[in-house]
Amino acid sequence: MCGIIGYSGPLNAKKILLEGLSQLEYRGYDSAGIAYFDTDSNIRLVKKTGKVANLKEYCSQFKDNAHCGIGHTRWATHGDVTDQNAHPHQAGKVTLIHNGIIENYRALTDSYHLEGTLKSQTDSEVAAWVLDSLYEGNPMEAIRRLLPCLEGSYSFCILFKDHPGELYAVRSVSPLVAAYTRSGALIASDLTALIPYTRRYFVVPEGQIVKLTPYQITLYDKNQVPAQPEYLEVNWNIDSAMKNGFPHFMLKEIYEQPEALRNTILPRMSRGLPDFTDDQIPDSVFETCNKVHVIACGTAMHAGMVARALMEPLLRIPVTVSIASEFRYEEPLIDGDALVIVISQSGETIDTLAAMRLAKSYGSKTLAIVNVKGSTIARESDYTLYTHAGPEIAVASTKAYSVQLAALYLIGCRMAYVRGRYSSQEACDFLSKLLDVIPAMETMIGRKEEEKALVTHLIQHSDAFFIGRGRDYAFSLEGALKLKEISYIHAEAYAAGELKHGTIALITDQSPVIAIATQEHVFSKVISNVREVKARGAFVILLTKQSAVMDESLADFHIRIPDVEDVFTVFPIAVILQLIAYYASLGKNLDVDQPRNLAKSVTVE
Numbered sequence: 219m220c221g222i223i224g225y226s227g228p229l230n231a232k233k234i235l236l237e238g239l240s241q242l243e244y245r246g247y248d249s250a251g252i253a254y255f256d257t258d259s260n261i262r263l264v265k266k267t268g269k270v271a272n273l274k275e276y277c278s279q280f281k282d283n284a285h286c287g288i289g290h291t292r293w294a295t296h297g298d299v300t301d302q303n304a305h306p307h308q309a310g311k312v313t314l315i316h317n318g319i320i321e322n323y324r325a326l327t328d329s330y331h332l333e334g335t336l337k338s339q340t341d342s343e344v345a346a347w348v349l350d351s352l353y354e355g356n357p358m359e360a361i362r363r364l365l366p367c368l369e370g371s372y373s374f375c376i377l378f379k380d381h382p383g384e385l386y387a388v389r390s391v392s393p394l395v396a397a398y399t400r401s402g403a404l405i406a407s408d409l410t411a412l413i414p415y416t417r418r419y420f421v422v423p424e425g426q427i428v429k430l431t432p433y434q435i436t437l438y439d440k441n442q443v444p445a446q447p448e449y450l451e452v453n454w455n456i457d458s459a460m461k462n463g464f465p466h467f468m469l470k471e472i473y474e475q476p477e478a479l480r481n482t483i484l485p486r487m488s489r490g491l492p493d494f495t496d497d498q499i500p501d502s503v504f505e506t507c508n509k510v511h512v513i514a515c516g517t518a519m520h521a522g523m524v525a526r527a528l529m530e531p532l533l534r535i536p537v538t539v540s541i542a543s544e545f546r547y548e549e550p551l552i553d554g555d556a557l558v559i560v561i562s563q564s565g566e567t568i569d570t571l572a573a574m575r576l577a578k579s580y581g582s583k584t585l586a587i588v589n590v591k592g593s594t595i596a597r598e599s600d601y602t603l604y605t606h607a608g609p610e611i612a613v614a615s616t617k618a619y620s621v622q623l624a625a626l627y628l629i630g631c632r633m634a635y636v637r638g639r640y641s642s643q644e645a646c647d648f649l650s651k652l653l654d655v656i657p658a659m660e661t662m663i664g665r666k667e668e669e670k671a672l673v674t675h676l677i678q679h680s681d682a683f684f685i686g687r688g689r690d691y692a693f694s695l696e697g698a699l700k701l702k703e704i705s706y707i708h709a710e711a712y713a714a715g716e717l718k719h720g721t722i723a724l725i726t727d728q729s730p731v732i733a734i735a736t737q738e739h740v741f742s743k744v745i746s747n748v749r750e751v752k753a754r755g756a757f758v759i760l761l762t763k764q765s766a767v768m769d770e771s772l773a774d775f776h777i778r779i780p781d782v783e784d785v786f787t788v789f790p791i792a793v794i795l796q797l798i799a800y801y802a803s804l805g806k807n808l809d810v811d812q813p814r815n816l817a818k819s820v821t822v823e
């Protein structure tokens with residue numbers, strides 16, 4: 219969950235490293251640091267707690283030039299947030315930065331007698347000392363000997379004191395992308411740091427060492443023989459990773475949802491039907507499976523829950539949704555007849571990756587819905603359906619959620635068609651209605667003042683309750699996550715029918731309750747639940763369709779979405795839930811895009 223960058227070339231390395239860290243800061247922002255070869259070819263190291271801006275300010279006092287260095291922005295896993303625990307870490311002739319977790323760092327500390335040597339509390343420093351102890355002047359040889367010692371995940375960028383201008387990198391599980399550009403050789407955790415310099419890049423294969431010098435970048439295979447990287451083209455531009463006039467990435471990304479849906483759906487329509495030909499996903503994947511198992515984390519998992527509510531009734535086969543960090547330690551009831559769909563915006567979430575690997579070991583076919591091209595999950599899954607939302611920078615996921623839903627709905631529709639559950643006309647009608655959610659979302663974005671008004675009450679409370687039934691309960695889960703992760707209000711999603719079994723004891727005068735009632739077959743039941751919380755003093759924010767008929771005095775705030783069919787209400791509802799969270803965070807003067815304790819991609823367990 220950290221951001222790392224390396225550079226070697228003719229330009230000002232410090233400037234490139236610091237600017238790169240700003241682009242990568244959404245990956246972790248507890249502390250930051252850089253290390254570089256100064257004009258005397260000594261390695262200077264500067265690291266500070268706080269955000270990259272803090273490091274930039276501190277670095278401004280040093281006027282030395284540099285042309286090769288590494289940079290790191292941290293999300294703390296081992297050790298407190300301190301200057302000492304910030305990266306880079308120096309050990310003898312080795313200076314390194316690390317993204318990941320070295321699981322066996324305690325055993326290494328003992329076997330290499332490091333107890334009295336360590337200056338920090340981090341696993342990364344242990345790795346640096348082990349590497350230094352293996353180093354006898356040949357960086358490649360030392361790294362080759364280091365890798366078998368390590369258990370866990372890592373992407374390292376490494377400087378060796380007596381190899382000025384050279385930078386070495388290697389990864390396992392944690393991501394690394396690299397490119398040789400007109401500006402020099404670059405390597406980073408993800409594309410946002412490379413985009414300003416190039417559109418051609420390669421993903422560093424696991425276990426293969428990369429050497430960067432000012433004049434070239436060389437990939438070595440596991441036998442230390444130079445190998446030809448598999449170059450990819452970036453499919454978005456730097457503007458996509460900038461705010462472009464919006465106050466926050468999150469608001470920009472909420473606004474981008476209609477376009478993101480068009481970009482995800484339209485290329486997969488042929489004569490009105492869903493078509494995955496260009497994605498190279500054959501119908502056989504959908505025709506033969508006797509169950510669908512969806513695996514993901516966080517918002518992606520919530521998208522899976524909404525998809526289950528579509529797929530299971532439509533396909534009449536079991537559709538289950540698992541939290542990846544749970545699934546990977548279970549003995550799942552899956553086999554070669556199951557279709558496993560993993561969902562991940564970043565394509566790097568370690569629990570989702572591990573769960574997918576487990577599913578493959580059971581013989582299941584895996585289909586990944588991923589937003590980041592070339593990411594680890596995308597490369598390892600049997601089939602990949604890319605969402606085309608462009609980079610999602612805000613830690614709170616918005617457009618990724620809606621395009622994941624669109625992709626899942628396309629899959630559900632195609633599966634229904636090839637399995638005879640939909641006629642050609644029914645499938646075309648479904649797809650047409652799916653496209654109709656785009657103007658419905660645009661309408662809700664245009665009415666954002668409604669959410670702005672209602673949060674004034676919400677932010678005066680430390681708790682909030684989201685309730686709903688059926689699909690609306692699945693939406694509630696996402697609404698609660700959005701609110702808590704960026705406003706720090708303790709939000710809880712609850713099945714409305716379950717309230718009376720305990721939770722209603724928490725409802726007191728003015729307790730905020732966001733009730734979602736868009737599903738017609740249970741509408742009256744949810745309204746009854748609203749009456750129950752209202753009778754106990756709740757402050758009710760009610761979300762319904764435009765056409766809903768009910769006693770208006772029930773709600774303190776009532777937001778109506780355009781009349782779309784029940785199965786499609788998630789799309790306009792998602793906009794409301796996202797805006798509630800956004801304005802609540804804003805109202806509390808919090809960091810909307812980079813909330814405390816979080817990072818964009820959870821690449822550590």
Ligand code: AGP
Nearest residue numbers: 516517562563564567613614615
């Ligand atoms: C959602 O707002 C959070 N940022 C988080 O729950 C996220 O959805 C989760 O970590 C999964 O990330 P992924 O889609 O990149 O795998």
